[in-house]
Amino acid sequence: DGGITQSPKYLFRKEGQNVTLSCEQNLNHDAMYWYRQDPGQGLRLIYYSQIVNDFQKGDIAEGYSVSREKKESFPLTVTSAQKNPTAFYLCASSGTAASHEQYFGPGTRLTVT
Amino acid sequence: GQSLEQPSEVTAVEGAIVQINCTYQTSGFYGLSWYQQHDGGAPTFLSYNALDGLEETGRFSSFLSRSDSYGYLLLQELQMKDSASYFCAALYNFNKFYFGSGTKLNVKP
Numbered sequence: 001d002g003g004i005t006q007s008p009k010y011l012f013r014k015e016g017q018n019v020t021l022s023c024e025q026n027l028n029h030d031a032m033y034w035y036r037q038d039p040g041q042g043l044r045l046i047y048y049s050q051i052v053n054d055f056q057k058g059d060i061a062e063g064y065s066v067s068r069e070k071k072e073s074f075p076l077t078v079t080s081a082q083k084n085p086t087a088f089y090l091c092a093s094s095g096t097a098a099s100h101e102q103y104f105g106p107g108t109r110l111t112v113t
Numbered sequence: 114g115q116s117l118e119q120p121s122e123v124t125a126v127e128g129a130i131v132q133i134n135c136t137y138q139t140s141g142f143y144g145l146s147w148y149q150q151h152d153g154g155a156p157t158f159l160s161y162n163a164l165d166g167l168e169e170t171g172r173f174s175s176f177l178s179r180s181d182s183y184g185y186l187l188l189q190e191l192q193m194k195d196s197a198s199y200f201c202a203a204l205y206n207f208n209k210f211y212f213g214s215g216t217k218l219n220v221k222p
Contacts, residue, residue, distance in 0.1 A: 035212075041198055042117075042212040043156070050208065056153055058209075090155060098207045100163070104155035 003027065004105035006071045006091050011110045013041055013085075019109045023091030023096040032074040033102065036060060043090060050096070078110065085112045115141075117201055117213035124219040133186045133216045135147055135201035143204040145184045149174050150215070151197045157185070159199075164222045188218070 004025045013019045025032065031050050035043040040061050043056030049068040057071040063082025068074050074093075077086045116134045135200040137145065144163035148156035160168055162177035162184060174187040188201055198215040205211060 040121075040214075042214040045209065045211070048209065049192075098143075098204070100144055100159045100161035100204060102146075102156075102210065104157070106155050 004091060004093055004103055006089075006105035006108050008108060009106065013110070013112050015112055016080045017075055017112075018058075018079050019085075019110065020027045020113075021089055021091075021110070022073045023043055023076065023105060024072055025103075025105075026072060027092045027093055027095075027103060028071070029093035029103070030071070030096050031099065032068065033094075034064070034066065034074070034076045035090045035092065035108075036059075037088045037090060046076065046089075057082065078112075087111060115203060115205055115211040117211060119199075119201055119213040119216050120215045121214065122219070124221065126221050127191055127193060129191050130187065130188055130189050131191060131218065133188075133199050133201075133218070135184050135186075135213055137182055137184070137201070137203045137211075139179075139182050141205040142179075142182075143207055144196060145175070145177055145185045146202045146204070146210065147173075148200045148202060148212075149197050149202065191220050193220050193222070 006021045030109040033053045034046040034049045048064045065077045091105040096103045146161045147159040150156040154212045156172045160175040167176045177184040200215045201213045202210045
């Protein structure tokens with residue numbers, strides 16, 4: 001089945017540790033995105049990539065890093081520099097950056113204590 | 114970033130019709146999407162409007178007025194399973210979506 005997978009679903013880390021969230025898609029989509037969602041809030045864009053080996057910062061990129069070495073994969077690293085990393089992280093993809101429909105993965109809930 | 118305004122919560126009864134409004138900033142705007150998200154789940158795409166007017170997809174319809182910088186999602190024949198959060202998302206500069214804070218819809222028997 002085509003879709004987007006994120007792993008793990010729940011992740012717990014100690015403060016000061018870097019952590020990498022996985023996102024894989026087999027939809028052959030060019031564009032991929034990372035969003036952060038806090039309770040009762042909308043989605044805020046962290047990073048996006050329109051094509052392999054290229055990515056741009058979203059509105060809240062500080063404390064995060066990404067790579068796009070393969071079309072299918074867009075991992076997100078939450079670094080120790082991120083002041084408030086506990087959140088629900090959603091990965092999405094679309095055919096192109098201008099496509100109006102984004103397909104979302106199931107999300108990773110990160111808790112940092 | 115761009116900001117979108119939508120009501121935080123709406124309550125309606127089964128079988129009723131409900132309208133969820135969304136206003137957006139016009140600079141760089143290309144189109145408006147709507148997503149549904151159940152608690153703990155991933156958003157799923159409902160509709161997209163690039164031109165003025167009404168788009169109908171089954172019980173759900175979406176409307177856009179570019180001159181008023183306004184759109185809405187219309188849900189008809191409400192069912193209990195429609196209880197969820199609904200987000201409007203505006204496409205800007207042909208490459209980036211900004212999401213509203215979401216409207217929590219409570220459907221009561």
